[in-house]
Amino acid sequence: MSKIVALVPLLPLLGFLINGLLRKQLSKTAAGIIGSGTVLGAFIISLLLFIDVRNGKTGVVELFPFISFDTVKIPFAFLVDQLTAIYLLIITGVGFLIHVYSTAYMHDEEAPHFARYFAYLNLFVFSMLLLVLGANYVIMFIGWEGVGLCSYLLIGYWFKNPQYNNAAKKAFVMNRIGDLGFLLAVFWLLAKLSTVTYGEVFSAESVKALSKTDITIITLLFFVAATGKSAQIPLYTWLPDAMAGPTPVSALIHAATMVTAGIYLVARTNILFSMAETTQHIIAWVGVATALLAATIAVKQNDIKKVLAYSTVSQLGYMFLALGMGAYTAAVFHVMTHAFFKALLFLGSGSVIHAMGGEQDIRKMGGLGKHMKITYFTFLIGCLAIAGVPLFSGFFSKDAILLSAYEHNKIIWGIALLVAALTTFYMFRLLFLTFKGSFRGTEEQHHHLHESPRAMTLPLIVLAILSIIGGYISVPEVFIAGGDQLGEFLAPIIPLHTHAITHAEEYALMGGTTLLVAIVIVFAWSKYKTYKEETNGALGNLLENKWYVDELYNTIIVKPINWLAGFTDTVLERSGIDAIVNGVGKAVQYGSRQLRLLQSGQVGSYVLLMIAGMVLLFVLQFFLKK
Amino acid sequence: MIAVLLFLVPLISGVLLFATKNAQQAKTLALLAAIATLVVSLLGLTALKQPAYLEFDAAWLTGINSRFHLKLDGIGQLVCLLTAISFPLIILSAWNNEYSKPHNFYGLLLLSQAGLMGVFLSVDLLLFYFFWELALIPVYFLCSGWGGERRIAVTFKFFIYTFVGSLIMLVGIIMLYFQCNQTFDLAVILMQKVDPIVQNWMFWLFFVAFAIKMPVWPFHTWQPDAYEQSPTPVTMVLSGIMVKMGVFALIRWVAPVFPGAVYQWGDTVSLLCIIGMLYASVVAIKQDDLKRLIAYSSIAHIGLMCLAIFASNKSGMQGAVLQMFVHGINIIGLWIVANTIENNYGTRKISELGGLAHQAPVLTIMLVIIALANIALPLTNAFVGEFMMFNGMFSSKITRYNVLDTAMAGLCIILAAVYTLNMIKQVFYGAEKRAAVANTFTTPVKLALVVIIVLILVMGVYPKPFLDITNEAVDAVLNRMITEK
């Protein structure tokens, strides 16, 4: 592997530096070109790398030593292999499209802020590339935290709004909770193996050196990290709030790339995870629970981006479900397809918001399909893809997951199926409420409705195409023998496994799923083709308020910590420890005031005290000592 | 040669400064002297890195067998470098501040540098104690003379508190003196085998002194007040370098000298450190004063260093040594920003500030970078140190609670994010609350911050040279600890 790999992350870094340092000097056009151009460059190199990898040229590039002590050597090294190559393409490819999209979407910003935006975005791409390129867990962790930081910066991009800042903070803190798990896992590995380099960790003798407990704990800790980054129960609540950031950011970070880092982590570590059954079970259940929870919430959300956010959480849950089943390839596959269609959906929603002048409430939209044809059609494709309608990419990836679920655990499979139905329902609800029916916004908005500029629609179109064809890299064996290109490609990293069910069963499952989706679409159509004010029942309220999870966290975590902080500060610190310290001083002062009264000025009392002292000394010397 | 110069340059220039006439002269001379010291320190790391230059040994108190013995080992090199780098930065950052009697101010500042250098250089225990106290005196006068409203009482508390600690250490020093055939020489002391029971006593006598200095919970209460009330350059000296005296002394005079006691009391000390870290982090959440917030954050960081030292392994100790340097640089950066904010907006109250990102974007960026370094984000300098410290703690062989320790200490990573981001949010984001009353964010200050940021990033990406400096010295300390075991 040549050192050219280093250029992949370095180009976005360069973009970040230029945009960041010269943000006052650069015009918007220049900033946009630099921002997008560097990512494009990275994409091109990634493409070359991908071709290399396809030709079997994988390997490690060691740049310079980073941390070393004792026998532990943690170099700053990059690893390019099949998994990385796929991720590289997704990140730079989707990233480039979103950069382009952003040049138009963010055009109303002032130049310095515009440049700042691209700087952040470039920094994000850099961090994300580090994450996937790192040849050991520490480098991955650098990227891992780096993307968290960029997410923080971009969510709080409009820093004047305190709520956005709170959302940013929440995202960062929740990510940090996960990061602690990551760190602990790394320490555990270091303590047991004295190495964190993938190749060495996954080698046969290393794996042998780890006990069952070790593996379980390490994998669990990694999973904790993944729940933070990939918004799983219990750390998922930051993601919906993260929608405070600009919509392209949501598309890039909070849908396509960063949030899938957790899946990357688990897939990367699949050798260990496969050996830890307990962890696998936990992952599967957490994944499916998250998927269900988020899907139910999404049903009742009215903010266009919130729906998509919960959908993302739900889809991520799906991916974890796959990971929990050991279907790593399926998960990665879904990551890819999800990146396409979810980015598409987000960008589409961005286009809508752009047209609506910032309005995000779907109850105040409707009938937009007439005004924004491209957006409408691409959004529709996105919906079809996410719903898993056959021939669209989502169908293949989702099917792979459902298949392995069916294979392993029927209950999980059942829930997953329910989630698929819910997903279809809320996506089409969103679609119909937004693009169908009559316009419900203000006259002013109606007047301004228009299709978005080319820079925005073009990425939409590209992504729409990808959302359709993206699935064909891994066509189930039942359709075409050897159709699972992806699985084969990833085989050096993730062992291939064959499904143990008959073709008939598989066809039946697909058919059933497709039927279900179709029914739900029809149901949604009947329900939302025209908008009606709806009143919520108890369940509706519960869902609209997201199961009150935020409030619950607030009550059991945030408030107690705040109370504890206040208590510690005022009671323990000021009236406790500090009071003791000051108390010593005061006691000395008080003692001084009292003791000097002994000095009464009276010779008689002085002599009396002296005699008392004498008697005491005599007693001490003669009677006490022996 | 280098060893003496490191101590003499600030000493002599400090004394000379008292004779200067006007503020400009005083400032300039102080800056030049500080830079000269830095040059000496850098020479010691590069061109003149030979044992002959790094050691100085002269007769002193022949009667009681104490020598004027200075020696630079790797750890000393690094902290001396920190001291040498810090002072130019501190002087630069204070370039705009007008102090009454500037010649006294800068003179005392350099004298404190001389004292600090002495602490880091001396390998004779009595000499060490000498400098330990000497470093404190100028700081006392600086704080009391140029500090905030409650400066006199607060400084006094700080002074007496630390003085109590030093005196208790003095008792320990005397006990050690008799335990080790009446010698103060570190090399000779290290060859002695000290009786375990006596070791326990002496360990605590020493540790209390260092714990107060660092400070380790529950000996910390002098610190927030002192930081709050001191003039900012002095706060920088205090927090950037002075508290490192405690950490440094722990590595030089406790770990290798009383290894048995370190093994025995490691858990107790770790418990104190962990309580302290959590405590300080939690308290920091509620602070409304920028300086106090930074002070509590510093307590948490120092607790981590102490914890890592008591892990008694390479990773932990190497990390702690590195972190001494890193924390010194970073916290000085934080103070510079805090000081600039106070000067520009007339308040340090977090609740009264807001929206600075709009008014002062450059300052904001710089603060964000430094603050992120403070919470040990990867690719900043603190990450390397913290990573190694946590790893050291985790793989510590001397305690059964290593996992628990690491996990509890790890909570501070999260809490650190909470209070740091809170602060950034309140001060820099949101609506603008008040207009600037002055502009003190001038070139010298910017220059200081740029240097700090460059250090943060360079060390964060390529820490190897810094780790190499201390590598052998840390090994020496650990070897001694292992042989004792």
Next chain:
Amino acid sequence: MGVTQILFWVLTVLALGSALMVVTSRNPVYSVLYLIICFFAISGHYILMNAQFLAVVNVIVYAGAIMVLFLFVIMLMNLNASVEPQKNKWLKLAGAIAGGCLLLVLVAAFKDADNTLKQTMVQTKDGEIGLIQNLGMALFKDYVVPFEISSVLFLSAMVGAVVIGKKE
């Protein structure tokens, strides 16, 4: 009980009794007079132990010169019982108790050695060392340095009296 013993007890009772009277009499003049009696009794003890020189000096210096000085000062100030201030009753009691305790402790401390002390005799009547001849020889031969040094003491006392007494 021989004459010596009888004399010893008489003198002892006299000395202690008059000393008590010094402490308890209200009138300072009486106190002085009782003190003189006390000194005489002690001089009697000296004679009993054949310390003639000291006995004489005691009478001349103490009972004579010093006590006259006291008496003179008391007369000068015209102090008598009516102006004699009285201490608080409780303080007096405390003082007496403290003194008593002291005595008790001292006596108790030496009680251990009682047997030896009982058998160790003090020369009475015989022994020549208390004679002026022997003391004089020793004083001016062996003790000449302290003797001269005591002159410094007197000088300073003299200067002191002048400094204090001289009118400004």
Next chain:
Amino acid sequence: MNAIIFSAIFGVVMMFSGVFISSKQIIRNLAIGLMAVLLLVNAAELTGYGLFDINLNNMLRFTSFGLVFNCIAFAATFIYLLLSARDIEQVGVNLAEYFALIFFILCGIAIATSFNSLLLLFLAIEIISIPLYILTGSDKRNLKSNEASLKYLLMGAFSTGIMLMGIALIYGATGSFGLQNIAVASKGFEAILTGGLLLLLIAMSFKVSAAPFHFWTPDVYDGAPTVFTSFMATIVKAAIFAAFIKLFEAAYLPGAANWKWSLTFIIAATLFIGNITAVFQQSVKRMLAYSSIAQAGFMLFALFGYSDFGKEGILLYAAAYSAATIGIFAVLLKMKDYTFDGYNGLAKKEPLLAFVNTIFLLSLAGIPLTAGFFAKYYMLVAAVKSGASLWLVIFAVLCAAISVYYYFRVIQAMYFKTAAADEPASLPVTANFKVILVLLAAVLVLLGIFPHWLFAKVYF
């Protein structure tokens, strides 16, 4: 012997000078000159030039320790006279007599450092005490001075009684007053000896103002004319310590274990009372009185851990403590207001005085780079070496920390507080005065770096 005889003669000379010389300045200069001569003749004896050869009958013994101590005391007196001789004139009209008394006291000091018999100890202490009663009361119109004098007299005489009772009991047990004989009692007399030694210990504790026999100290130091307080709080006290340590070496050391608890009690009480009570004082003069008690507590460690360290330490302590306290008193004498507030803003008015005063205070507090640090250090070393209870040592250092509190109050007042508006712009001091103070401070700092210079003469 030189010192004893010359100081006695000089005392007489001064006594008569008052009669024949009317110029105060000449008297003053004469006294200073004689003091210098006294210092020289003592130094001469230290280097082997004793001028007198008298049969001492083993009642005095001149050791290098005692002679070095004399040198310290005389040098301190010399500086004291240089700094404060003018202030002695302010006390009263009997200038010559005051100087004469000071010389007599020095005679007593010279005896106290060289006595070899309890008789001489008794005489020395009386020669020191009686002139002090007078000097204390020398400000005759001042009721405080009167009161202090009478208190001092009554309590001093009382302690003399205790001391004599102790000596009598020792004599009974050993049959001798010679120092070499008093450690061992005749058979059956052990209790008598212990009782006697204890009483002697108590009396000496009284003289060095160790608790609980210290009560006279604050009142007397406070009431006496400040210029004499300075003298008796420093030179006299140190000399009595020299006597104490000499006595201790001979009489108590052979049964040191026997005395451990009594001494521990006395030291702890002294440190505690001295330091704690000093904290709340409002007058610097009275604070210094308590501080002298506190410092005595530290000096007592020299007895506790009697060793070379103790001996060297007491020399250093005497020098450091005397020099610093004399310096502080010299400045205090120039102040109008003796309260802490009187020092407010001194650094603005008289930066040099404030600076040297700071050095003196730092020395008293035992901060490194001043002689006070090593003084305390040697005491602690002596204590640790002798196996003193660790708690006592820690208690002592905690008390030392408390002492910082009241010493630094003065520094705070000087540097960090502002003077009242009606204060005069400067103090009535001459350039010479400042120069001497600076030299004194320099000596303190020098001894703070090279303390062993002071001991060089002790061993030869």
Next chain:
Amino acid sequence: MPVNYYIFVALALFSIGVVGVLTRRNAIIVFMCIEIMLNAVNLLLVAFSKMHAAAYAAAAPGTVSGTGIDGQLFVFFIMVVAAAEVSVGLAIIVMMYRNIHSVDINFLNRLKH
């Protein structure tokens, strides 16, 4: 006479002196009580001196520590010192009296705390 009689008599006399110092307020009387204490010491010293003399006479010369003469000489010096002390003391008391017209030691309380 056995020496313990003298010891206890002297101690008793001494204690009476101490009690006097403790209980009386008249400075002159207090001073006199101190003289009683000194006399108790004197008596004891003479007794010890005679005790040692007896021992000296009983044994061969040179085998016991002293002849006892020094004890009596010490008494002599005590008297000397006492005389000097009294002269100074009374001078001070008179000075005091001249200023406040009282010799009550309870009035000595300007200096305290």
